[in-house]
Amino acid sequence: MTTLQTGLRKSVATLGRPRKATYVVLAIFVLGSLFPFYWSFLVASRDNGVLTERIPPFLPGGNFFANAQRVFDSVPFWKALANSVIVSGTVTLTTVLFSSLAGFAFAKLRFRGKNGLFVFIVVTLAVPTQLGIIPLFIAMSELGWAGHLEAVIVPNLVTAFGVFWMRQYTVDALPYELIEAARVDGCSMIRIFWNVCMPAVRPAAAILAMFTFMMSWNDFLWPLVVLDAGNPTVQVALEKLQSGYYVDYSLVLAGTTLATIPILIVFVLLGRQIVAGIMQGAVKG
Amino acid sequence: MTVIDKVAPEGSKAGERVSPRPTFRHRLSRWDVKVSPYLYVAPFFIVFGIVGLFPLLYTAYVSLFKWKAGGDDPDFIGLDNYKDLFADSQFWNALVNTISIFLLSSVPQLIIAVMLAALLGARLRGATGWRVGILLPYAASLVSIGIIFANLFGSKYGLINGVLQTLGLDPIDWQANRFASHVAIAIMVNWRWTGYNALIVLAAMQAIPKELHEAALIDGAGLWRRFFNVTLPLLKPTLIFVTITSTIGGLQIFTEPKLFDAMPGSNNGGSTNQFQTVTLYLYQMAFENSSLGYASAIAWVLFLVIVLIALVNFFLTGRLARTPAVKKK
Numbered sequence: 162m163t164t165l166q167t168g169l170r171k172s173v174a175t176l177g178r179p180r181k182a183t184y185v186v187l188a189i190f191v192l193g194s195l196f197p198f199y200w201s202f203l204v205a206s207r208d209n210g211v212l213t214e215r216i217p218p219f220l221p222g223g224n225f226f227a228n229a230q231r232v233f234d235s236v237p238f239w240k241a242l243a244n245s246v247i248v249s250g251t252v253t254l255t256t257v258l259f260s261s262l263a264g265f266a267f268a269k270l271r272f273r274g275k276n277g278l279f280v281f282i283v284v285t286l287a288v289p290t291q292l293g294i295i296p297l298f299i300a301m302s303e304l305g306w307a308g309h310l311e312a313v314i315v316p317n318l319v320t321a322f323g324v325f326w327m328r329q330y331t332v333d334a335l336p337y338e339l340i341e342a343a344r345v346d347g348c349s350m351i352r353i354f355w356n357v358c359m360p361a362v363r364p365a366a367a368i369l370a371m372f373t374f375m376m377s378w379n380d381f382l383w384p385l386v387v388l389d390a391g392n393p394t395v396q397v398a399l400e401k402l403q404s405g406y407y408v409d410y411s412l413v414l415a416g417t418t419l420a421t422i423p424i425l426i427v428f429v430l431l432g433r434q435i436v437a438g439i440m441q442g443a444v445k446g
Numbered sequence: 447m448t449v450i451d452k453v454a455p456e457g458s459k460a461g462e463r464v465s466p467r468p469t470f471r472h473r474l475s476r477w478d479v480k481v482s483p484y485l486y487v488a489p490f491f492i493v494f495g496i497v498g499l500f501p502l503l504y505t506a507y508v509s510l511f512k513w514k515a516g517g518d519d520p521d522f523i524g525l526d527n528y529k530d531l532f533a534d535s536q537f538w539n540a541l542v543n544t545i546s547i548f549l550l551s552s553v554p555q556l557i558i559a560v561m562l563a564a565l566l567g568a569r570l571r572g573a574t575g576w577r578v579g580i581l582l583p584y585a586a587s588l589v590s591i592g593i594i595f596a597n598l599f600g601s602k603y604g605l606i607n608g609v610l611q612t613l614g615l616d617p618i619d620w621q622a623n624r625f626a627s628h629v630a631i632a633i634m635v636n637w638r639w640t641g642y643n644a645l646i647v648l649a650a651m652q653a654i655p656k657e658l659h660e661a662a663l664i665d666g667a668g669l670w671r672r673f674f675n676v677t678l679p680l681l682k683p684t685l686i687f688v689t690i691t692s693t694i695g696g697l698q699i700f701t702e703p704k705l706f707d708a709m710p711g712s713n714n715g716g717s718t719n720q721f722q723t724v725t726l727y728l729y730q731m732a733f734e735n736s737s738l739g740y741a742s743a744i745a746w747v748l749f750l751v752i753v754l755i756a757l758v759n760f761f762l763t764g765r766l767a768r769t770p771a772v773k774k775k
Contacts, residue, residue, distance in 0.1 A: 179568035187565055191579035194641060197594045198586070200605065204597070217605065255489075262486040272483035278491075285494060287690075289752055291698055291725070292745040293501025295508060295738050300501070316497035319490045349475070350482035379587035381701050382725075386733060396589040400704075403593050404711025410597050417590035428585045432578035439581070439642065440649035 198421065205229075205415035228415035232402065235412065237391065238419070241398035248310055248384075248394060249377040252317045256373045257366050259319035264327025265358045269335060270350075279328070285321045294386055301387055312387040313394065317377060323369055326442065330365035331358065368438035371431060378424060395420045502749070505742045513739035515732075520739065527743035537744065539719055540727040541751075543628065547703075547723065548696040550632035555640050555692070556685060562644035564673065567651050577648075580641035591634055592705025599630045601708070621708040624720035631721060634702045643688050650684035651677060690759045697752050700725040724748050 207222035232238050266272070267279050297316065298307070306312040335358055343353045359366070381396045388394065390401050402416045428435065509527050511520035531537050562580060570576055583591075598605050599620040607617035620630045654677060662672045703721050704713065713730035715722025722730075724744065732741035 179565075179570050183565050183568055183570070187562075187570075187576050187580070190562065190641075191576065191582075193637075194580055194582040197591070197598070197637070198582070200598065201590070201594045217608075259489040259493075263490050266483040266486035270479075270483040270486075272480075275483070278487060282490065285498065287694060287756055288498060288502070289694055289698055289749060290498045290502070292728075292749050293498065293505055295732050295742050295745060296501040296504035297497060298732075299504075299508075299738070316493070318493050321490070321494065324487075324490050347475075350478050354486070375585065379589075381587070381589050382729070386729075396587055399587075399589045399593065400711075403596075403705065408710055413593055414597065417587075417593050421586055421590050424585045424587070428578070428582065432581070433574050436574060436577045436581060436645060439645045442646075 198418075198425070201414040201421075202418050204411050205418045207411060209409060209411050224411065225415065225418075228411050229419060231412050232416045232419060236398045236401050236416075237393070238395075238398055238416070241393045241395045244310060244393065245378055245395040248313050249374050251314050252377045253370050253373045255318045256320055256323045257370050260323030260327045260369060261331075261359060261362060261366055262354060263319070263324040264329075264331045264362070265335075265354050267324070267328040268331035269337070269340060269358070282321050282324055286325060291382060294383060297383075298386055307387050308389045308392055310388075310392075313380075313384050316383065317380075320373070323373065326369055327362065327365060331362050334365070335361045368434065368441075371427070371435055371438065374427070375424060505745050505749075508739055509742035509746055511739045513737075513742075515736035515738050517736065523739075527740050528747070530740065531743050531747060536719055536722070537724075537727065537747075540715070540722050540724045543624075543703075543715070543719075543721055544697055544699065544723040544725075547628050547631050547635070547699060547721070548693070550628055551635035551639075552689065552692050552696055554632075555636045555643060556688065558636070558640050559643035559647050559688070560678075560681070560685075562640065563647035563651055564677075566644065566648050577645060580644060582641070583638045584642045586638065588638070588701035589705060591638055592702050595630065595634045595637075595702075596706050596708075596710075599706070621706070621716060622720070624716075627706065627716060627721040631699075631702050631706055634706075635696070635699070639692070643692075646688060647681060647684060650681055654680050686759060690756060693755050693759060694752060697748065697755070698725050699723050700729065704729075 202225070203217070203219075203221050205228050206225035207218070208224055267275065267282075301307045301312045306315075339357050339361070340353055343357050348356070379396065380394075381400070384394045384397050385400060388397055390397075393401065399413070399416050399420055403413045508520075510522060510524060512523050512526075513520040566573070566576060566580070586594075599607075601607065601617070601619045601621055604620070606620070610617055618626050620626050658676050658680075659672055662676050667675065700723065703715050703723050703726050706721065707714065707716060709717075713722075713726055713734050715726050719727075725748070728741050728744040728748070731737045731744060
């Protein structure tokens with residue numbers, strides 16, 4: 162946060178004090194950011210009649226819970242929520258753990274082929290793995306995993322971005338002296354990782370956890386391909402809600418509202434850290 | 447760094463009872479130091495090998511077959527899928543749509559992001575609050591955004607057409623009109639990503655040394671001149687980074703056009719494929735028509751297009767990185 166503050170102080174000299182117009186423009190942007198969320202709640206809390214009016218009412222009605230109930234009746238939404246929590250939770254845990262381990266090795270340990278392997282990881286950052294879904298689908302079908310959560314979890318156990326991110330942070334955050342001291346005390350490598358490295362890189366790990374959770378929660382194409390309507394994640398369930406012939410928007414938008422609430426809560430609680438994470442990543446990357 | 451232990455001294459001197467070979471504990475510890483790094487980086491390489499590299503290569507293999515999901519044994523047909531693909535007007539249409547949507551989304555997005563970053567860089571009351579505020583769309587899932595915007599842009603009852611009509615303008619058929627549909631999808635993309643990119647640009651702006659601005663100020667440069675002649679040139683590397691990442695993502699765009707369809711659940715990208723993108727076409731071929739071989743050919747061509755554009759970007763970056771006075775990156 163200190164870098165943020167010094168950054169702010171610097172910009173005072175450069176860009177001057179904000180005028181009223183600055184606040185007005187920013188307020189318009191923030192309202193624009195909020196509006197679609199509000200609109201989806203507005204429609205979800207009324208009935209479809211609201212959509213036929215040219216100037217819709219501007220306050221929510223009282224039907225939200227009734228519409229939400231219909232969501233739970235039309236698709237297995239509880240199951241979808243539970244599935245999403247399981248998938249995103251598992252993926253987040255393994256991504257943070259494996260990325261921190263690899264980041265530790267790349268940042269602080271000596272081994273043959275290290276540089277080559279790291280360059281390889283940086284290159285894979287740019288590989289659009291999404292294009293490999295066809296063989297992946299064939300493989301999952303062969304394994305009998307299609308339709309099961311393994312099929313969504315296993316491909317996302319660890320990411321190139323995660324390894325890269327943790328490595329960049331570990332380089333500066335973990336002094337060699339600490340590792341040496343632990344070695345002298347007879348620590349094994351894995352204990353050094355767990356008791357020395359992890360505490361030092363905890364802030365970066367927390368940011369990685371937030372991003373991974375959000376990405377995983379919002380992932381759509383692959384779950385759509387490999388899961389079926391009976392055992393969906395939230396995003397797949399939402400798409401199934403919408404894909405009837407006649408779209409009942411107060412129903413569908415009640416679904417999107419329900420699906421967005423968990424992420425919005427995370428956002429309100431951790432918004433400051435998420436912003437800081439994005440900005441740190443931008444300067445380090 | 448000398449984490450690696452020294453071998454115990456060879457032999458013993460002065461009759462000391464030092465064991466000539468390392469103890470078991472000692473050997474275990476050396477083994478630990480040697481092997482651990484590989485164990486720690488292994489998970490990534492195993493996962494990437496299985497779900498990244500292998501599928502990509504296997505996609506090339508599948509693309510050489512007439513391969514029907516759940517059908518008979520695949521027939522080897524060589525490059526016929528590619529021949530068909532290059533003669534397939536629906537594919538070219540999808541490629542044009544993808545590039546059109548990509549340009550409509552990335553260019554305005556970058557410009558607005560830089561402007562927003564400039565505003566956010568001022569000494570604001572509640573600076574973090576504003577930042578979180580403009581980042582909010584990033585929290586929404588693409589599926590939710592697709593559904594909400596499909597509703598807002600609805601041709602008959604959509605709010606946006608309602609507003610247009612109230613203002614005395616003609617309503618626009620956002621789904622049927624090809625260009626309008628591209629604009630609407632681009633607006634969805636921009637809504638989600640502009641705030642995020644603004645924060646990245648803001649971080650880069652704050653990394654610009656203060657002295658440069660002071661020097662320009664002393665030379666009598668006003669606010670706008672300083673912005674165009676100092677800030678903007680120093681932002682180039684960041685802007686290119688943002689462009690590259692949005693290229694890789696933007697050329698694979700799938701969720702927004704899929705959910706934008708007036709016929710929900712359809713993979714056509716509109717009644718005449720007016721907003722079908724390459725990835726949507728790939729999905730339709732693979733999982734609606736079960737033509738896995740043909741879809742794999744689409745995947746490889748798209749992959750090559752992305753690599754090509756990324757390479758162009760890369761060379762551009764290399765050239766610009768050599769400009770002096772760029773400190774970061």
